[in-house]
Amino acid sequence: AKAEGKRRLCFFDTEMQASVTRRLQLEKDIIRGLERGEFVIYLQAQLGEHQGLIGAEALVRWQHPERGVLAPGAFIEAAESAGLMGRIDSGVLRLACEQLAAWSRQPELAGLTLSVNLSAAELYRAGFVEEVQDVLAQTGANPARLKLELTESMLLSDMPIAIARMRALKDRGVRFAVDDFGTGYSSLLYLQQLPLDQLKIDQSFVRALPDDNNSLEIVRTIIALARSLRMEVIAEGVETQAQRQTLLASGCHLYQGYLFARPEPAQVLERMLSPAHGQ
Ligand code: C2E
Numbered sequence: 001a002k003a004e005g006k007r008r009l010c011f012f013d014t015e016m017q018a019s020v021t022r023r024l025q026l027e028k029d030i031i032r033g034l035e036r037g038e039f040v041i042y043l044q045a046q047l048g049e050h051q052g053l054i055g056a057e058a059l060v061r062w063q064h065p066e067r068g069v070l071a072p073g074a075f076i077e078a079a080e081s082a083g084l085m086g087r088i089d090s091g092v093l094r095l096a097c098e099q100l101a102a103w104s105r106q107p108e109l110a111g112l113t114l115s116v117n118l119s120a121a122e123l124y125r126a127g128f129v130e131e132v133q134d135v136l137a138q139t140g141a142n143p144a145r146l147k148l149e150l151t152e153s154m155l156l157s158d159m160p161i162a163i164a165r166m167r168a169l170k171d172r173g174v175r176f177a178v179d180d181f182g183t184g185y186s187s188l189l190y191l192q193q194l195p196l197d198q199l200k201i202d203q204s205f206v207r208a209l210p211d212d213n214n215s216l217e218i219v220r221t222i223i224a225l226a227r228s229l230r231m232e233v234i235a236e237g238v239e240t241q242a243q244r245q246t247l248l249a250s251g252c253h254l255y256q257g258y259l260f261a262r263p264e265p266a267q268v269l270e271r272m273l274s275p276a277h278g279q
């Protein structure tokens with residue numbers, strides 16, 4: 001039994017070693033990918049009441065030379081623990097602002113907004129406000145078309161700093177959304193104090209519609225909350241007509257989800273607006 005235990009220990013060690021090696025290789029790959037501009041954005045459509053395009057969420061993708069297009073699940077954890085997420089987010093912000101500037105030159109696209117995700121450390125990083133302002137100025141993007149998505153835990157980790165930084169950017173016209181709303185601490189106090197513009201109903205609630213009564217009640221509460229705080233409310237992860245109908249009947253008029261579009265390169269999204277697409 002002792003020998004067996006030892007063998008198992010050795011096996012475990014080898015496994016652990018292999019996983020450490022894989023992780024280090026992944027980190028090296030991410031750095032190389034950053035240097036070669038392999039991180040790009042895919043855009044997922046956001047639709048309004050009459051199912052017209054109002055904007056999109058920018059979602060990072062890694063165009064890996066061997067493994068193809070990778071979603072964040074394949075690299076975000078490694079990037080975060082290696083302290084590389086800030087560089088990825090900066091690149092995403094720049095690409096999003098360049099996209100907004102390009103759209104602003106085309107009348108039929110000029111009104112679209114872009115939502116950008118921030119990782120936990122970003123908002124609190126020294127120089128964050130200045131960096132956003134610089135990127136806006138350098139690209140010529142209209143700040144009012146940019147929305148930054150933050151999670152509840154990010155907002156709550158240091159509220160006074162969060163408020164100060166958000167206000168500084170809001171003064172320029174940038175807007176803020178709470179991502180994955182309903183899955184965090186959801187204190188009414190913080191909602192009242194922060195300069196927020198939009199709540200994003202988390203997909204876990206949307207997925208359970210229309211049959212799950214608890215989720216329906218939570219969704220209705222979030223919608224009522226948004227209304228009383230004069231915030232927009234958008235549902236993400238909408239996959240079926242039944243879900244859309246339920247949300248519409250509950251008073252939510254903005255949607256994002258596979259029912260309408262997957263995250264795609266910008267040209268695919270732009271085609272949704274071309275006359276040939278047909279409304
Ligand atoms: P998220 O911000 O909650 O983004 C929504 C995720 O749900 C996206 O996954 C999107 O592709 C997926 N999704 C959208 N509609 C549907 C639907 O109808 N059904 C289902 N099942 N899924 C749907 P994705 O692109 O893999 O991104 C995963 C997460 O990675 C994001 O969740 C966000 O937290 C993070 N992320 C993505 N891009 C960035 C980025 O540029 N910076 C940072 N810091 N995080 C990012």
Ligand code: CA
Binds near residue numbers: 057117149179
């Ligand atoms: Ca998001």
Ligand code: CA
Binds near residue numbers: 179202236
């Ligand atoms: Ca989300």
Ligand code: CA
Binds near residue numbers: 179180
């Ligand atoms: Ca999320």
